[in-house]
Amino acid sequence: MKRIEKRSGTAFRVAKGQYLTVIDPEGGQVSDLVCYSADDVGEVLSNGRTFDYEETIRLGKGNRLWSNRSHPMLTIVEDSCECHDFLLTPCSEATFEHFYPDKPVHRGCFGNLAEALQPYGIGEDAIPTAFNVFMNVETEGGTVAVKPPLSKAGDRIVLRAEMDLIVGLTACSAYASNGGSFKPIDYQVGADHDDR
């Protein structure tokens, strides 16, 4: 098990067939996930293609996350929280200035992902709308409302890689998405996963 400290991020490889487990160790925290084909980083996670093929904006167990080239990248094989977001982009300097003008600006998940992905040759402009694990976004009547996550301590999601991937993953830095409390995120990559 590895830990992503609060308000930070990382990137790593996940081979086809391996399982990525993302855990909220304390509860109430969000983790932004982006991914790219390891063979060609021009192939990237796409919320629009995913909404098209999965025919839902509420992704959970059994759903797949698709690329801009219409290939499955990850399949959700386990999900103890059942509340994630795929509508909103990673928090950034610009979103801090916009939403929290009276608070210190942070580079956010966007800056953390950009630094973590740079060694893989992935630039800032290539960071897509993230799959925001444990993020609780209501869209009643179309209005977007970011609510505190529903995740409890130990909640987790397990995703199987459907191709060789480079994954970017964060412990979210924004105030609204984790209820104002910055917390770590744990993850592991392995050939198996414990069914629960």
Add this chain to the structure above:
Amino acid sequence: MKRIEKRSGTAFRVAKGQYLTVIDPEGGQVSDLVCYSADDVGEVLSNGRTFDYEETIRLGKGNRLWSNRSHPMLTIVEDSCECHDFLLTPCSEATFEHFYPDKPVHRGCFGNLAEALQPYGIGEDAIPTAFNVFMNVETEGGTVAVKPPLSKAGDRIVLRAEMDLIVGLTACSAYASNGGSFKPIDYQVGADHDDR
């Protein structure tokens, strides 16, 4: 006024301050719109940034469409239809094979946009989730359902460019998004627009 023939697409420049009018001449047709900064095509339309800043997934008059770099690209200044989609990606060979396995495959809006944008140095992988003008997508309970457009003959949307843009625009090729009837789309670019 220019016409985009059924199941085709085009691309053109719109200068900052100019107005782009998109018209459904017959009613019940969808037009996929994507855009890029003319100064640097790495800056591209982003549904996630737009949902973040506009705080709605139902865009209409007064809303702005934002870039991946957190800049406004277009402002909707007029909207007689009030039903558009910003969740789904342009139809493509892959979506035709997926959704209409018994029908002839078409390159779709994706292929039409790729050809139209290629002279501007914009590749296929850079085609984002489109702003789908007049597209009627219901998301009741999270489930995505593509319904016939609500647009009547002559319905239009007017957008003001907030930066110099390259715009890609189509007359949609998919069966579901236009109720199975392929129709043209009209558009114009100008310094003014008629208030209605």
